[in-house]
Amino acid sequence: MIANRANIPPLFPRIFPLLVVVGTLVFIFTVYTNSGSSKYLDRVSSRLKYPINGTGFSKKLIDYDLHDYNVKTFKGYVNMYELNEKVYKFYGYEIEKPTLPVPTLRMINEPTCELVFSEWLRVSQEPQPKTPPKYIPSGESDAFLLFGYAALDSWYMNDKNSNYGEKPRNWDNLSEMMTWPNEKLAEIAYVTESVSVHNAMASHRLDGMSGVVIGSMQPWVEVMALRNGAEKILTVEYNRLTVQEEFKDRMSTILPVDFVQNWHSYADKFDFAASFSSIEHSGLGRYGDPMDPIGDLREMLKIKCILKKGGLLFLGFPLGTDAIQYNAHRIYGPIRLAMMFYGFEWVSTFSGGLEKAFDLNSQSLHSNVKFGFHQYTMVLKKLANPILCPARFYPLLLIIGLFLMITTLLIQDRNAARKLPTAASKGKLSEALNLNLPKSELSLKEVHVKTHIGLVSLDELNENVFKKYGYEIINPTVPVPTLKMIKEPTCGEVFSEWRKISEQPQPEYPPKEIPAERKDEFLLYNYAALNEWYLNDKNSKEGERPRNWDKLSEMITWPKEKLGGQAYGTDGVSMYNAMKFHRLDGKSGVVIGSMQPWVEVSALVHGAAKVLTVEYNYLTIQAEFRDRMSSILPINFVKDWETYADKFDFAASFSSIEHSGLGRYGDPMDPIGDLREMLKIKCILKPGGLLFLGFPLGTDAVRYNAHRIYGSVRLAMMFYGFEWLGTFSGDTEQPNDLTSERLHSKPIFGHSQNTISARFYPFLLFLGFCFLITTLYIQNQNASRYLSKVSARNRVVEEQDSAVRRRENLKKVLAKTHKGLVSMDELNENVYKKFGYEIISPTLPVPTLKMIKEPTCEEVFSEWQKVSYQPQPEYPPKEIPTERKDEFLLYNYTAVRAAEVLTVEYNELTIQEEFRDRMSSILPVGFVKNWETYAGTFDFAASFSSIEHSGLGRYGDPIDPIGDIREMLKIKCILKPGGLLFLGFPLGTDAVQYNAHRIYGSVRLAMMFYGFEWLGTFSGDTEQPNDLTSERLHSKPIFGQFQNTVVLRKL
Structure with missing residues (x-):
């Protein structure tokens, strides 16, 4: 059915085009002036990536869902919405784009240079203690530690008035230093890390430029700049420096307070600035400077004021996961870097080991353990100041533009609200709801995950696997897509269904083959590989039996290697590392499946108050631990499930759930036995409760009847209702990033046994419902337009839109050639199609x-x-x-x-x-x-x-x-x-x-x-x-x- 059009006044056809044009132009001008003709807020460095559809002007109008973008902190992965609300807005910033590894920010109310320098002067003149404070002032802890998102470690130093404090050296030795090789220059500072400054300056030559160096005990940065062509250098340093006589025509020094008092003389003056191992100390008091939680951010704003437009900043400080080693220095991760980078384009990053720039991505940024860091040199370029519309005109322009467009839409569609219910009652609502499907289908078809039969699109998996199990993809994340349940069972239904299956009669021995009629269900409809590894742990004398439950007092003293090694060698240590990272102080938890109590002991060691073990075998716990530990049979646990609903702070399972439903231990054959266990765990955890989950990770497979191996497909269903916080191995105490490459690094049927930490979030259960409501709302607003189109025309337009979107996606992904970076769209049109090929997925480095x-x-x-x-x-x-x-x-x-x-x-x-x-x-x-x-x-x-x-x-x-x-x-x-x-x-x-x-x-x-x-x-x-x-x-x-x-x- 086609909705009736509104009755339009006779005058309207003549003025309608004018209204549309004027309204559109005013709106575009408003947005344009607000963002700045220099594209100040829209310019994203080549070092920052964001997987967002839309190009050109339309990008500015996209509402990014910051919940979908995560950055790593010492607490685990945190979404950008949380950081925006709890961190950035407090400091006066706001996320402009969810780029990775560092989000792109704007300042809500950027201070003038006058205010920047006067505020710095005010803080610097506050009375200071005789020696640097040994602790962060209690009332300022949140401001220093990014409101709990930066870790804190103690490393106290007094370089203000200690005889051992660092003092200026080699300023009278400049002529000799100019002859030193880079390696020798580096030895007087930070060894190999210092060479990164030379590599950066050699790549971005300074011929004939004048620059400023911020903080310099020894003039090795100045010497590197001179050797790479710099003409004049001013050094800003708290200590009084005496420059060697023959260099005074090229080098000069100034105290910070004098520099600030005369800042007008230096505004927009310098071609480059450099600072290595200096700014990270600002505001920590180590050198006698005032305690200031944003001391380093003030320094960046000062530098921005004194650099020319397009001026370069060579910046070296500790990079890792956001932290403060008080009062030695800060370590910069994605959160603080975002504020440090404001007003600059991130051009490149250099190490001391390579002459060429490298890509500092999330993995390399967080490659060290907590409080570990790299000292690289980043090259930033100052962006032009935004050309903003005068404040008195902006509200007026915005109101006029919006008024004209709203008026136009209301006149045109005033009857739409009345027509939509009629159309919906006659079956047209489903058509309206389906109008957005081509866009989602397009995105799912373009994203691929690895299976034993090769790369498979998420669209194919959605139709052939997930929907058959009652799930549906809502977000094409990789390596594991995010799902919703089409109809989620209640906890009562989950436990009653489990009990019904468990009470079915079972054969005397575990079946040697998967029942033919259920093979598809067990093997994810052929997207999981099958291999034979038959075990009988039901009634075999060699089957595994409970051990060490009478040795708990001894086990609690064991080192982690011996504790984890009781079961799975180094793999078992991953559980210990995960629990250490997510402390369990005072928490109560449940362990699912446990032949030996090494998981329980790991939990107790890391602060757990009480632990309940759910195990098929009867367990006898050592007497002195019975006040903290207890056990229950699965059948009794299920019968009394309401007693345990929403009760536990954490749950843990290692090498247990992957066996559920395979019959190895005499349990019923059930293709979704492991998924049932995950739903049960979700029912008994408190909101926000943690799950420590260890099972074989690799490419989806079943080694019947030994265990399942979890890849991208089955993991997606296992993770439903949980937030994936991190993945731990036995080799390191820090979580690692489980990428597609790492997940599938083993051959088929090979696997790694890591521990995944996940958090139960109830709001995830309603995410699908929210998507539906949003879709209905959008369609309701546009119903008259959509219902007035002929379906055949719709299909043509949708196909054209799909082709356009596909090309726009390819334009965003770049591959390197001898000519430089070239978009995949260009290669697709100019190369591949001429050879008879076409890109189906813009994978890197090879499409x-x-x-x-x-x-x-x-x-x-x-x-x-x-x-x-x-x-x-x-x-x-x-x-x-x-x-x-x-x-x-x-x-x-x-x-x-x-x-x-x-x-x-x-x-x-x-x-x-x-x-x-x-x-x-x-x-x-x-x-x-x-x-x-x-x-x-x-x-x-x-x-x-x-x-x-x-x-x-x-x-x-x-x-x-x-x-x-x-x-x-x-x-x-x-x-x-x-x-x-x-x-x-x-x-x-x-x-x-x-x-x-x-x-x-x-x-x-x-x-x-x-x-x-x-x-x-x-x-x-x-x-x-x-x-x-x-x-x-x-x-x-x-x-x-x-x-x-x-x-x-x-x-």
């Missing part, structure tokens, strides 16, 4: 492609044969044929350079006699003629330093721009499904060193990998695979390369 029209194996081999029979010149061509240069060079996205090489023809091989029963050889042309004999016959293929030459004519082979890609298609044809390919060729930035070889980067690798799953990359330095990231792939200069072996599996 995932599909062939637009894949040739048959017969076509592959016949085409190769046709090309190979073409007449060849007597000598290999010395240049790429002009008419085919574009194809060879990926339409100019591959670099080219000539190389002197020796040309060798194909040779007949004579194999040593005793190996002829295991080895044979064939000429390429003979192999191709008989390809059907070899189709699908080989378990593996290998090629090292061979394929990269194909089609370059070096060995007398035909000139062919896709010779290497043809070889890959041939290999795909002759391998069995799942067959392995060990492939060694030069890796780097896409290039051709004609006619020696190709170098493979992000662009060509994508086509080479078509039809294969990339399992790992191996170097000669280690027996373990390494992670071939974008940084490592492009770590060499153009035409530089490294020869690693890539392992691929045929899909």
Whole structure:
């Protein structure tokens, strides 16, 4: 049904276009002036990433849901909404964009430079104690510690009036220091870390520039700046400095108070500023400076005032997880860095070990343990000041713009509210609700997770798996999508259903095979692999039995290695580490499944007051621990579940839930036995209660009947109703980031046994309902527009919108080429489609492609044969044929350079006699003629330093721009499904060193990998695979390369 249109006055058609144009222009002008013509608030550094749809002006109008973005703190992962409300707004900031690893902020009311310097002067003149305070003033603890989101450690130093305090040195030795190598300069300061300043300045040359150095006991930063071209340098330092005579024309010094009093002389004056290991001390009193919780932020605002527009800041301080080691220094993590970066673009980050900049992402930022840090140098660029609309005009402009648009919409749609109920009553509401589906379907189709059958889109999993289990994806997070239950059972239903299944008659022995009629349910409808590992722990004498329950007083004294080692070696220690990180002081908890009480003891050691163990076996607890520990059989626990509902502060289970429903211990066969356990735990935890969960992590699989292995698919259902706080291993006390690569780092059926910490949040249960209400509200507001469209027209528009959105998504993801960073949309249009491919997922460092029209194996081999029979010149061509240069060079996205090489023809091989029963050889042309004999016959293929030459004519082979890609298609044809390919060729930035070889980067690798799953990359330095990231792939200069072996599996 089509809704009736409003009755529009005769005058309206003439003025309607004018109203729309005026209203739109006023609104655009309002937003434009508010954000600034310099794009001050919209400019995001290349170092900061945000996965948000929308480009250009439309980005400014997007309402980001800050709940969906998390940053790491010492307490675990915290969403940006929480930080915005509890931290940033107190300091006068607000999140502008949820970029990672550091959110982008704006100041709610930015102070003028006059106010910045006068406020600093006021604070500096407050009376100070004789010695630096030994503790943070009690009333200011929150302000210093980011309201509890920065950790606190004690490291007291008195550099104000101690004989051992640091004092200025080497200012009379400048001429000699100018001759020192960087390493020697670094030795007088912070060793290798100090070299990062030189690397940064060498990359961003300072020729002819004037600059300022903030805080400098020894002039090594000044010397590095002079050696990298700086013309004049002013040093701002609390100590009086005497500069060597012959350097006084290029260097000068000033006390901070004098600098501030004369700040007008220095405003917008300097081309660069530098500070290394100085600003992090500001406001901590160590050097006799005033106690000031925002002392470092004041310094950044001062620097911003004295730098020219586009001026550079070389900033070195401790990077890690937000903390204060009082009073030594601050450690900067995502929270405080966001405020420090305000008004600057984050250009690059340098270490002392590399001359080139590297990408400081969340993983490298938090790679150290708590209070550990790296001292890198970051390069920031001052942004232009925003050009704001005068305050007296802004409200008026905003009101006029909004009034005109609202009036237009009301006149046009005044009858919509009356028409919608009628339409809904006749079945049109479902159509309205479905109008947004193409957008969600598009996003789910574009996000992939790994399974044993290869990468699978979330849309496919949503339809073929999750909905069949009663779940639905609400957020395409990776590596584990976020779900809601379509119809969540009550706790009463959860426990009664469990009891009903447990009381079913069971066979004498655990079944040796999964029942055929329920195999799909057990194996996630074929998205989980199956492997046999049969165990009988029901009635076998060798089955596991309870132990050590009478040795609790002894166990409580054991070190963590011995405690965790009682069960699972190093893996068991992960539970201890998780409980240590999330202290359990005074809390009561429940342990699900426990043959030995090492989990219970770990909880007691870390402060737990009471622990109840739910176990199928009867347990006899040591007498002196019975006031703190108790046990119950599962059936009794379920019967009395209401006694335990919402009672426990924490729950813990290690190597238990993964067995539920597999029958190994005599329990009923139940494909969702583990999911039932998670729902039970959710019912008995208090809101915000913690769950420590240890089970095998890897690619989704069932090793029947031993256990399940949890990958992206099943984990999503297990995590329903919980917030995932962190993942702990036995190797470190700090949580690690369980990425897709780490989750799937083992081969199929391999796994790691880590402990996951999760928090039960009741509001997550209503998230799906909130989404539905929001959808209904939006559709209600726009009903008259949507219901007036013809469905056929809707489909056309939606398809066009989907294509536009897909292209916009590809424009945001960049791959490196010899020309610089290039968007995947550009590569898709200018390269891949011309070779017959198309991007289906913008993965990094290599995009995932599909062939637009894949040739048959017969076509592959016949085409190769046709090309190979073409007449060849007597000598290999010395240049790429002009008419085919574009194809060879990926339409100019591959670099080219000539190389002197020796040309060798194909040779007949004579194999040593005793190996002829295991080895044979064939000429390429003979192999191709008989390809059907070899189709699908080989378990593996290998090629090292061979394929990269194909089609370059070096060995007398035909000139062919896709010779290497043809070889890959041939290999795909002759391998069995799942067959392995060990492939060694030069890796780097896409290039051709004609006619020696190709170098493979992000662009060509994508086509080479078509039809294969990339399992790992191996170097000669280690027996373990390494992670071939974008940084490592492009770590060499153009035409530089490294020869690693890539392992691929045929899909």
